[in-house]
Amino acid sequence: MAAKQASKGVAATPAVDTTYKNPFSGGNIAPTRETDNLEETDSNRDQGVAYVSTSGVEGSPEFYARDSSIAAWLFWTLGATAPTGTTPNFTHTITPANSLPYVTLWRNISDTLFEEFKDCQVSELTVSADAGAPLMVEASVVGRQATRLTADPSITPAIALQSSQVYNFNNAAVTLGGGATSLVGSFELSVENNVEPQQTDDVVPYDVVAGTREVSLGFDLIFESLDEYNKFHYGGAAGTTISPNIFTTSATFTFTLGTNNEISFSLPSIAYEEFDVEPDAGGDPITVSARAVAQRSGSPVVTATVKNQIATY
Numbered sequence: 606m607a608a609k610q611a612s613k614g615v616a617a618t619p620a621v622d623t624t625y626k627n628p629f630s631g632g633n634i635a636p637t638r639e640t641d642n643l644e645e646t647d648s649n650r651d652q653g654v655a656y657v658s659t660s661g662v663e664g665s666p667e668f669y670a671r672d673s674s675i676a677a678w679l680f681w682t683l684g685a686t687a688p689t690g691t692t693p694n695f696t697h698t699i700t701p702a703n704s705l706p707y708v709t710l711w712r713n714i715s716d717t718l719f720e721e722f723k724d725c726q727v728s729e730l731t732v733s734a735d736a737g738a739p740l741m742v743e744a745s746v747v748g749r750q751a752t753r754l755t756a757d758p759s760i761t762p763a764i765a766l767q768s769s770q771v772y773n774f775n776n777a778a779v780t781l782g783g784g785a786t787s788l789v790g791s792f793e794l795s796v797e798n799n800v801e802p803q804q805t806d807d808v809v810p811y812d813v814v815a816g817t818r819e820v821s822l823g824f825d826l827i828f829e830s831l832d833e834y835n836k837f838h839y840g841g842a843a844g845t846t847i848s849p850n851i852f853t854t855s856a857t858f859t860f861t862l863g864t865n866n867e868i869s870f871s872l873p874s875i876a877y878e879e880f881d882v883e884p885d886a887g888g889d890p891i892t893v894s895a896r897a898v899a900q901r902s903g904s905p906v907v908t909a910t911v912k913n914q915i916a917t918y
Contacts, residue, residue, distance in 0.1 A: 606759055609681065609918070610707040613812065616723040617709035619758050623918075625674040626764045627666070632743060634664025634712055634722060636751035660808050662710075662722040662748030669771040670732060670740035672866055676911035678744055680918050681708050682730040682796050683909065688917050694865040695916055699909040705798060705815050710746065711758050719757055724749035726813050728800035732870070733793040734774040736825075740792075740860060740868075747800040749810050772860045772868060779824075781833060782842070782854040788830070790892065792858050793823040794870055796907065820899035820907050822856060822875055828882055828891040837877040851876045853900055867912040874903025 608617035608624040617624070638660045643653030668674075676697045680686040684702030688695050710722045725748030734740040779789045799816035826833065832842040833854075840848025853876050859869040875897040882893055899906040 606711040606713075606764060607677070607681075608709055609677070610709055610723065613707050613724055616721055616752075619711070619762065619764055621762050621764065624759075624764050625677050626759055626766050627668040627671075627674055628766055629666050629668055630741065631667035632665045634662065634666050634710055634746055636720070636722075637661045637663050657808055659802075659804050659810065660751070661802050661810055661813075662725060662751050663746065665743055665745040667741060667743045668767075670742050670860075670868065671767050671769045671771055672862075672911070672913040673769070673915050674767050675732075675742065675772075675868060676909075676913060676915065677918050678727070678730060678742060679909045679911065681706055682727040682744075682798065683907070686918055692916070693914045695913060697911045697913070697915075697918065699911065700905045701818060701907065705800075708746075710748070711754075713757055713759070716757065719754040721752045721754055721758065722746075722748045722750070723752070724813060726800045726815060727798060728815075729795060729797045731793060731795045734772075734777075734791065736774055736790040738774055740772040740774065747802060747813050749802065749813055770862055772862065774860075776860045776862060778859045778861065780855075780857045782836075782856075788827040789824050790827065791823075791825040794858070794907075795819075795821045795823075797821075818906075820872070821878075822872060822897045822899070824895055826893045826895055828893050833877070833895065834880055834882060834893070837880040853902065855903070856897070865912050865914070867910070869910040871908045871910070872897075872899050872903065872906070874900040874906070876900055 606626040610617045639658045645653045679699045684705050686699045705726045708725045725746050728747045729745040731743045797819040802810035803812045805811040835844045836852045853874045855873050857871045861867045877897045879896040
């Protein structure tokens with residue numbers, strides 16, 4: 606369960622309209638605690654006594670992409686959102702910002718362990734799917750402080766478990782370089798914020814701070830055309846000579862469940878890092894695993910657009 610905080614230091618209060626309760630499909634989130642031993646010696650061989658050096662919160666929960674919560678996680682990862690529309694249908698345009706919101710997360714283990722993690726930020730978010738498979742989200746979180754609770758915080762008020770339809774790669778439409786293609790068979794978008802804790806005069810870190818933002822894209826492509834291969838090695842779709850220049854292109858992945866239920870990722874400028882073409886001795890069709898990085902010349906480097914029935918985040 607997760608909700609955006611109003612500011613650092615004050616945990617969010619669970620509320621029906623602003624808190625998102627995702628069932629985990631994998632991963633975890635938990636308190637961290639680092640210890641060490643004093644390095645000293647005397648007349649015996651026993652090591653020095655232990656001490657606590659730092660604490661915090663870390664984890665990488667995994668869950669399926671659903672309408673309402675995916676927009677929240679994308680906003681918390683990128684930093685800015687602009688809603689438009691009228692009841693019941695809204696569009697959220699989510700773009701990168703220099704500062705990230707603080708988020709409170711809660712976990713419930715077997716209705717026995719209840720914990721609250723405040724002052725968290727999303728260090729990395731990966732959205733991915735293979736052909737025919739559901740769209741998965743992995744959120745790597747770094748936080749400042751954990752608190753053990755004595756009761757389930759999702760009971761009062763009652764926060765419903767996310768259960769709407771999950772997006773699937775079968776719902777995808779892909780464009781590369783502005784042209785539609787049906788040759789792409791997977792998708793992986795990663796946004797890395799490189800969040801690190803800042804520790805000063807307490808075992809609890811003073812803050813968590815985002816570093817350089819890195820956006821990368823990966824996909825599998827049926828090797829039926831030379832266009833993308835040529836762009837990487839030869840400087841253009843029709844190139845024949847090795848080029849010293851980086852060729853940039855664009856990519857858009859749109860997943861649609863209905864007219865007013867959609868997730869779209871637009872990268873206006875990407876540069877391929879890998880585009881290997883390997884022959885298959887068994888005679889199977891050749892599939893290329895391509896990797897690309899978003900270029901800051903594309904402004905913004907990535908835009909996520911979510912259509913759903915939530916008015917604001």
